[in-house]
Amino acid sequence: GPGMIVIPMAGRSQRFFDAGYTLPKFMLPLGGESVFAHAVGSFAAYFASLPFLFIVAPGAENIAFVEAECARLGVASARVLELTAITAGQAETVAIGLDGAGIDDAEPITIFNIDTFRPGFEFPGAWFAGLDGWLEVFEGEGANWSYVRPAEGDLPLAAETAEKRRISNLCCTGLYHFARAGDFRAALAAERLAPQAAELYVAPLYNHLIGRGGKTGYSLIDPADVIFCGTPQEYQALLTPA
Template structure:
């Protein structure tokens, strides 16, 4: 199951003068939503999609129309009636709403990130979870600290705290929904950040002996559209033919 939490308020976009949530904005003739979801085009026929939405019928109607236009085969929408304590809780509420079985594999992805040509990685099937990363710097990312050996294994994750040069793209995989739920319950009992982010909860799985892996991609393979500046830069590059 691909889970896309999109219940945030898009406050930075509203503050910048935009009148609709960022996922509804047009970018090169397609919505930001469509650009993000098309990352998984190769999985449209074989994977269920769960979209977790903010209150109101407008967002739900928009997403239904976009999913139909894109040709997704199995789509479930969950509309929340309140703000959440963070992305991890948003995902939890969505899973609970659809009674997702414990054995359901979860791939969590941001609605403001694009991964053109995404394919599932080979060689990570034995891991209980994995994160996608690129090499970068800055205090605004989630981070992975790799193990000392040649295998792409994670020994620690952190939110907005650079513990290596491996920055998360916002794509998180859990082999089973019950392991996600267990990790989130442990995070609530011993929080590592002000919000319930997804990346830090892997530490609870790692601490229990779980094997968590990472997939390293090149920085140019991922496109971010989470701030007005990033969105406007993409518009400018598109208009220039870049």
């Protein structure tokens, strides 16, 4: 099944602070809610049924905020894990969270970016449940995304993934599923030996699954179904809709 929803939110929000904001990105107000509530609200259909793990930057205020928002939103099972230091990237943040929360290697995990909104998200169909992992993608422009290069044939299988290197027009939304936490851990260990990017990102980890014969799929959605709030410009645009 979908397993645990893992939401790494340990980024420094540096662009926001540089732009004069005084709160971390996820705490910022947006349409009577917080950015956090919009992102986590993507999984509203699963608040009662799935466990959530939030991995936060050091600071009691971060823990208190997440716990209060989860209680307000009705997240039945929410764990908050506080980091003790800056990590080498999102993938390392997730790994520290999984270890700190004692997540078993056999447990499925679904990783999601805190600065992305997927209103009304539902897990893709039964075919995806038989895969070793999958990524959610949309057809997009630009070179600053994570990407999936599709395999030959009719099935939505990935031949390669890349970070900030445009190998196709399939851009990742920031939603990543691994059928087993152990596969994520093994892939990260392999990625550390020869990192594709300056930071340890999640998307490139699938290359290690693919390389050893694992089946990685991609779930293609309409670009209109995903909203990005990762930069001050994107946040401002959401504050003042056209």
